[in-house]
Amino acid sequence: MLVSAEEMLKKAKAGKYAVGQFNINNLEWTKSILLTAQELNSPVILGVSEGAGKYMTGFKTVAAMVDAMVDSLGITVPVALHLDHGSYEGAKACIEAGFSSIMFDGSHYPIEENVAKTKELVAICKEKGLSLEAEVGSIGGEEDGVIGAGECADPDECKAVADLGVTMLAAGIGNIHGKYPDNWAGLSFETLDAIQQKTGDMPLVLHGGTGIPEDMIKKAISLGVAKINVNTECQLSFAAATRKYIEEGKDLQGKGFDPRKLLAPGAEAIRATVKEKMELFGSVGKA
Numbered sequence: 001m002l003v004s005a006e007e008m009l010k011k012a013k014a015g016k017y018a019v020g021q022f023n024i025n026n027l028e029w030t031k032s033i034l035l036t037a038q039e040l041n042s043p044v045i046l047g048v049s050e051g052a053g054k055y056m057t058g059f060k061t062v063a064a065m066v067d068a069m070v071d072s073l074g075i076t077v078p079v080a081l082h083l084d085h086g087s088y089e090g091a092k093a094c095i096e097a098g099f100s101s102i103m104f105d106g107s108h109y110p111i112e113e114n115v116a117k118t119k120e121l122v123a124i125c126k127e128k129g130l131s132l133e134a135e136v137g138s139i140g141g142e143e144d145g146v147i148g149a150g151e152c153a154d155p156d157e158c159k160a161v162a163d164l165g166v167t168m169l170a171a172g173i174g175n176i177h178g179k180y181p182d183n184w185a186g187l188s189f190e191t192l193d194a195i196q197q198k199t200g201d202m203p204l205v206l207h208g209g210t211g212i213p214e215d216m217i218k219k220a221i222s223l224g225v226a227k228i229n230v231n232t233e234c235q236l237s238f239a240a241a242t243r244k245y246i247e248e249g250k251d252l253q254g255k256g257f258d259p260r261k262l263l264a265p266g267a268e269a270i271r272a273t274v275k276e277k278m279e280l281f282g283s284v285g286k287a
């Protein structure tokens with residue numbers, strides 16, 4: 001059964017560790033992440049962007065696949081199925097489709113409009129027992145064709161949105177999606193500290209988990225980050241392992257062209273990346 005992310009994130013914030021959100025793209029991704037979470041006895045959040053949802057033929061397909069897979073694999077650790085960077089319409093579609101957690105990214109709206117729309121979704125999610133993530137200050141980099149500049153959120157605006165009753169809050173602190181450029185200035189811990197002081201117990205979310213150095217991840221957790229999103233890193237691991245398989249000519253040997261064989265090294269590589277992140281985030285054994 002899928003669960004809301006509320007309880008796992010409250011525990012993470014109180015216990016000073018973070019739960020990983022790993023984005024899924026297909027069956028192999030989902031299976032690899034679920035099996036690793038179960039093996040490590042870690043709670044986990046499966047992230048689905050609107051683009052990935054469309055790719056998998058719709059949010060209903062995704063919810064049905066994840067729900068059935070949790071059951072078929074005998075997964076007993078807490079699993080939340082979460083819409084990543086949802087639009088207002090996307091959020092409503094995922095609520096309808098059976099997701100257990102929603103992110104409404106209203107960071108591109110003026111703050112008043114972000115607040116109004118978030119407020120409406122807070123009421124719907126509360127009624128249905130779903131967790132809701134809001135965002136203040138856009139996260140840089142490119143995701144699904146949306147490019148942000150990596151700004152730092154205003155702590156007062158963070159407090160205003162946190163007070164609406166959301167479950168967790170994503171705030172820009174100089175983080176960006178995708179690979180970090182060589183001249184990246186790093187995370188703004190000053191901003192994070194100010195946000196945590198204003199928002200108290202609210203679990204904070206760090207997007208753009210790929211490529212953030214380990215010491216910065218640990219410091220961010222110590223300053224209230226309880227959820228860390230990782231997407232690109234699994235894609236890079238998958239692609240490198242698949243490339244190696246083909247470059248070694250393994251697809252040309254015997255039945256090496258069978259998709260179950262061809263995709264196996266990539267799936268294993270995702271498992272290794274997820275394991276590494278769960279160990280770094282401190283969520284191992286916290287299910």
Ligand code: 13P
Pocket residue numbers: 023047084085176177178179206207208209210229230231232233
């Ligand atoms: P990365 O792709 O940089 O890991 O970011 C993932 C993310 O924040 C999804 O919302």
